[in-house]
Amino acid sequence: MKTRTEFDSIGHLEVPKDAYYGVQTLRAMENFQISGRKLHPKFIESLVTIKKAAAMTNCKAGHLDSQRASAIIMACDEIISGKWRDQFIVDAIQGGAGTSANMNANEVIANRAIELLGGERGDYSVVHPNDHVNMAQSTNDVIPSAGKLTVIRLFPVLLLQLGKLHQALMDKAKEFDHVLKMGRTQLQDAVPMRLGQSFHAYASVIDRDVRRLEKSREEMYVLNMGGTAIGTAINVSPEYLHHIVKNLAELTGYPFRQAADLIDATQNLDGFVGVSSALKTCAVNLSKICNDLRLLSSGPRTGVHEINLPPRQNGSSIMPGKVNPVIPEVVTQVAYLVIGNDTAITMAAEAGQMELNAFEPVLFYKLFESLDTMAGAVKTLTENCIMGITANEDECRSYVEHSMGICTALCPYIGYKKAAEIAKMSLKTGVPVRDIVLRENLLSAVELKKILDPMIMTEGTEENEAERHTVA
Incomplete structure (x- = not known):
């Protein structure tokens, strides 16, 4: 594999000659083999969008020449469209507050911009990852x-x-x-x-x-x-x-x-x-x-x-x-x-x-x-x-009809004590609450039908409250 030599503050590394990433990205890849997962695709897109906005802003401010700015913006647009994503090689989990992710973006953008301007990858005199792509920025913002x-x-x-x-x-x-x-x-x-x-x-x-x-x-x-x-x-x-x-x-x-x-x-x-x-x-x-x-x-x-x-x-x-x-x-x-x-x-x-x-x-x-x-x-x-x-x-209704729970609806009409007695009797004998109430003549069939109406039992209203007092 052909390589190019790149330097950083730590020393030098041999970077694959055809790589768009550089020495700082490669060092991070070697340091942080953690999750085996790369940066989220949307995060890469977001990073590069910010780099594009920064280049536009620096150019308008007169601090980045239009030729370099245009090349950086074009490189960003290519990455945003889906190109060169395989060049983002750092692990999603990394030390350094995200500096490795930031520099991965800076280096890929810089090397692609260099190429667009007719230079060779790694010739950072044309476009520099820090001085130009990262101009007026920090990893921390x-x-x-x-x-x-x-x-x-x-x-x-x-x-x-x-x-x-x-x-x-x-x-x-x-x-x-x-x-x-x-x-x-x-x-x-x-x-x-x-x-x-x-x-x-x-x-x-x-x-x-x-x-x-x-x-x-x-x-x-x-x-x-x-x-x-x-x-x-x-x-x-x-x-x-x-x-x-x-x-x-x-x-x-x-x-x-x-x-x-x-x-x-x-x-x-x-x-x-x-x-x-x-x-x-x-x-x-x-x-x-x-x-x-x-x-x-x-x-x-x-x-x-x-x-x-x-x-x-x-x-x-x-x-x-x-x-x-x-x-x-x-x-x-x-x-x-x-x-x-x-x-x-x-x-x-x-x-x-x-x-x-x-x-x-x-x-x-x-x-x-x-x-x-x-x-x-x-x-x-x-x-x-x-x-x-x-x-x-049918299963739902059967559970209701055989449950002691409907005794609660009877409390306003026959009282808590009597309702509790019926509940115990139903549980002991297996006879439905409705049948026990009718058998003991506590309420008429008409009254019971109204009291145990699904809408009345499940959706109390003022009208229902008034009806309870009337029946009682």
Whole structure:
């Protein structure tokens, strides 16, 4: 393999002659063989977009000549379009607060720009990774800004899938609105409800998750670009300082604004913690819903079996005919992953010291993973589970009719003590509550029919309250 010799402050290395990356990237690749995963594609795109905006801004400010700026911008456009991605070879988890990722981008862009200007890769007198591509920048403002841009770019997929899940749950709420079932607290019979109400509640919590996530995204629009090393804007011209964020906003179409306190924005990562917290909360809610689905579909002969989940695959290599709730199971596993990632993100943000947080690489690695995997989990939950759920109406009604839980509805008419006696009698004898009430002439069949009407039992109103007093 032909090589070229490149130098850095550590010494020299032989870099593959045809590589667009350089000595600093290669050294990082050797140092950080950690996860085996490269930088997230959207993170690469975000990094290079920032480099493009910086070149445009420096050129307009008169600090970068138009020839070099044009070559840098053209190189950035090629990478953004998908070219040269194999040249980004550093591990996603790395020391140095992301300097390796930043320099990987700088070197690839520089060498491609050199080539576009007719030079040979590695001849940094033509375009230098630090002096030209990284002009007026630092890893410490580029990397967190690229992280925020990446989060913003990953959000739409997740929000789209959550929106589809919300609609699917609302559709089931409507479809199952007439199905009377037993509500349960502490897994014990409570009071009757409609199956549609269960699914409406699931839809409500997902809607709340969407609004919580959208709110957390707002902090991603605040950037520390222009602050460079620690937020004091060293090595930055006034023209660049006042226009870099505006130019990036115009370039991306996002409403970015420069942080009012660049030092604060450089050293603190609480905005990312806020996003992760919203993701964790959503994960908790998704897992709770999936736990319910597994319980409600359990059986089919020895469990609750009030609903049927669509069969997706064989459930056992040894038990014929067994079908498992694999979709809720995988969503719950993703929830555990997101919750665990939130802990890592929290600790990474907490570990910042003085004017910089050095632990952004693992924070971004975990945050991007949470956004990606949750979007996939929500998609499969909607398409492969929720949309195909059916109700076992007879089973649901039978549970209600044979449950002591309906005694609660009788309390306003016959009193708590008498209702409790009937409940015990029903449990002991197996005779339905309705039959015992009629047998003891406590209420007429007409009264009982009205009292135990599904709508009255499951949706109290002032009219119902007045009717109870009338009957009593």
